[in-house]
Amino acid sequence: MINEKENIYETKSIPHVDPSMFEFVQVDERIFDKKFETKPIGYFKDAMIRFTKNKTNVTASIILAILILLSIIVPVITPKNYKRMEDQVAFLPPRVPLIEKLGILDGIVKYTDQPVRRETIDPDTGIGLPEGKLPQFIIPGSVKMYTRPCHEKNEFCYDGVNIVRLREPGTATLQAKNAYSFVVANNPILEVKVTEIFGTNTKAVIRLALAPNNALDLGEITEPGTYRFNINDLLSREEDFDARVQVVASSDIQDGSVTMEYIKLFDSSSEEPIVDENGYYFSVNYVMYQGNGIFERANGIYYRADFEYNIYADRFFERRERAMSEDQYLSIINANPSACVVVPNSEEYPDVLITYKEGCPIKRVVKQNEPMVVDGKTYNTYDVVLDYMRYKGYEKIPYYLFGTDYEGKDYFALLWYGLRTSLFVGVVVAFINISIGIVYGAIEGYYGGWVDLLMERFTEIIGRIPFLVWLSFFLLLFKKPGPAMLILLLTVTGWLGVASVTRTQFYRYKGREYVLASRTLGAKDSRIIFRHILPNGIGTIITASVLMVPAVIFSESTVSYLGYGIGRGTSINLGLFELSGTSIGVLLAEGRTYIVDKPYLLVYPTIIISILMITFNMFGNALRDAFNPSLRGSE
């Protein structure tokens, strides 16, 4: 007996209705053989209704459609350059109108730990100009100065000492790269400041090398201090001479060292020293000459700055163009007759040949180069400074929505361009896969028996070999990656799924009466396969194949990421239009290399491919659900 409480089907009692309460809607006309007035809902309409019912899928499909449209339209209509290299604007960060006002995506780069020349530091504010940057484009108030110790042989590493360190007990000789001129009449004095001497029996001998085997000792140093050597007194030479200064360090222990601050050469001709070797210049002007020792820097000081910089303004400000041809020069001047008016040279650049008025693409002509004569014709070239913004035809500094890549290509256009390649490869390869799969599966399913068994074993062998092992096999065969290899690689295992679906469909339909009837009437196998069975199974086959496109894009981006895709720089010529080798996978691989300081190069392709894959899969699933409601939720 079933317990009333646990019965999962609660039967609702139907209230008793008196038959007399019913009445006929109409009795005077017979309508059972009349046509329906409403339109019948066909297979596709039914599918469409089911498709539009799910709002999420509709949204996904719309987003997908927008992506595909953008990938077709943007590369065609964009005014920006995404095909040629333009090093002037390489690595510009993203800059988006309106959003830039919020302080993000405004094209301003934060620089950290940039070297500053000590000479540029303002004694009042303590702020200097970072090397290679223009002061007007540094965001006011963003500069933070600090110092840190350094020991690099680097011109920004100021002051400090230079150490001769012995790697083993013995002697090591340090020698100046250049010889100094000693003028006897001017009473030359050599000054050496030694700050530390380390190690038992360590000493330094200061020596003048006149010729390779002719050296004269000036004196020996065993204690730190400032030593002055009066050359005339010590050597008593009568003629002027050139000599290289040597420091011969010797010690009884390993790591014995002589630390020097500077070597200066004074003479009565001037107050300032004639030669002043200190800091970085000391470290590069002197080299180890003999013996097993090293010459090191220590206790130097770096002047560093963190700051924000308007890199867009900087890049579009000006560009020095060497050797601009006369034709190009004249065409620029003639194209802007109102703006290109010669004005007097400015105070800042007094030495240039010509200065043009503000607003002309050419700012200044620095000099005229030597004319070149080729085949009797003379070619003139000029060294000019361009107003890069106007030279490129912009009225204002342009916006690069996604920034630019390492070649100065507009990343926004390049991404859609790459997406187009990915989509195109996806569609073409999916088409090939579906075609092969249908024919193969049809033959398998239709003939069955031994044919089926053998063909199944074949697919098994192909399908069991991992994709990346196939990759290595094709790489060996083709020797270098290219479009043919990519398509073959994506096809080799891609068709198996379609083949198996088709095979199942053929097993299902081949025993039907209409097939038998057709065969009785003398139809050939090919006719039965392609005209009778295939059209019946095609719905299932095609909907199962919709998801092929994102799957191919997935594989293609993996292969391209690994560097075995078509690759940037190469292209496939398709007659009507050219397909670039730059796919999303290629952009991902490039973005990966700049992940540390230019993450936007990785972020944008990652977002685009993620959205593409998600929406494509949702669209494919929705389409399949719409056509085969029984499959919903599975696979």
Place this chain on the structure above:
Amino acid sequence: MLRYIIIRFIWIFIVLFTFLSILFVTIRLVPEYPPTDKDQKEIYYEKLRADGYYYTEVIKDPAEVARIRRGQHDPCKKCYYKDETNQYRVYKPVPIASQYVRWVKNVLGHWNWGVSTRVQPNRGVFELAKERLPHTLKLNLIALFIYIPIGFTFGIIAALKKDKLVDNIISLGVMIFISIPNFVLLFILILVFAYGFKWLPTNWLSSDIKGIGQYTQLILPVLALSFGEIAYLTRLTRAELTEVLTSEFLLLARTKGLTRRQAVVRHALRNSLVPLVPSIIFSFVALVSGSMVIERVYSIPGMGSLYFQALTLGNMDYNVILALSAFYTSISLFAVLLVDLSYGLVDPRIRMGARK
């Protein structure tokens, strides 16, 4: 049953062997990349001779030696001319057919897969792979132990709460994670957690690092590997379980008086396992090959990165390619066998290869 397994083993062997033979012959036909260093090169060719792929010929004729020295001889493509002051020792390859026979003997008889040429010149390939294997195994096994329970749990929750909010959220998550390629997912994780929050390392730190680093360096690659598999398993479990939950025997279980919990745990779950176990094995195969790319992205010194190192254009290491292709292909082949056998284990009614 035993007969069936034996037949399957032979079949696996045939597939593997056929493919490797094709690969071997292809390799012998394309330009080779011996070690670049001169000493290493000599050792390498000497090893090839010892293994029987090459034989040597000594050229003593002074006129001939002088011609070789001047580069006026016509060199055979794959030969190596070793300069021995007054004479030349020429290493010449034996015909490919004999090389193939030797190779089969070496591999099957002595388990000698040859030496690496470019990755680590003159190191045994098998030895090299053995060194890299633990990283790959660790990565994949941790991912396996993470994705199976989580995938199951989500799948069960989604099936039991079908068409409710929880199910919709899980389904959306499944759709997202199944779509995004796992290496792209790793980029997202690296950008967010390594560069954004700076919580985790941006790269594999080191193989023999001590302390907390040896665990934190595993988190991102394991997550990137598992997300896709979790999504796959969730979807599968949900589909299977929904089907079983609406089946008649479950209705019978309820009608005979079991509570919903009892019916789900004792009847539904066990029955939905039948198609799930094989899928898990297949997904593990997908995981292993997916980890090859992950290893490359996160620079983990595993088998996958070794494989790509050996595949560098213009710097190929054929013996490594051959050995690792064998490894990955056999994993895939044995997984199929395991799948077929597991049907019998999970569902005793299925007897593979049994005569009807």
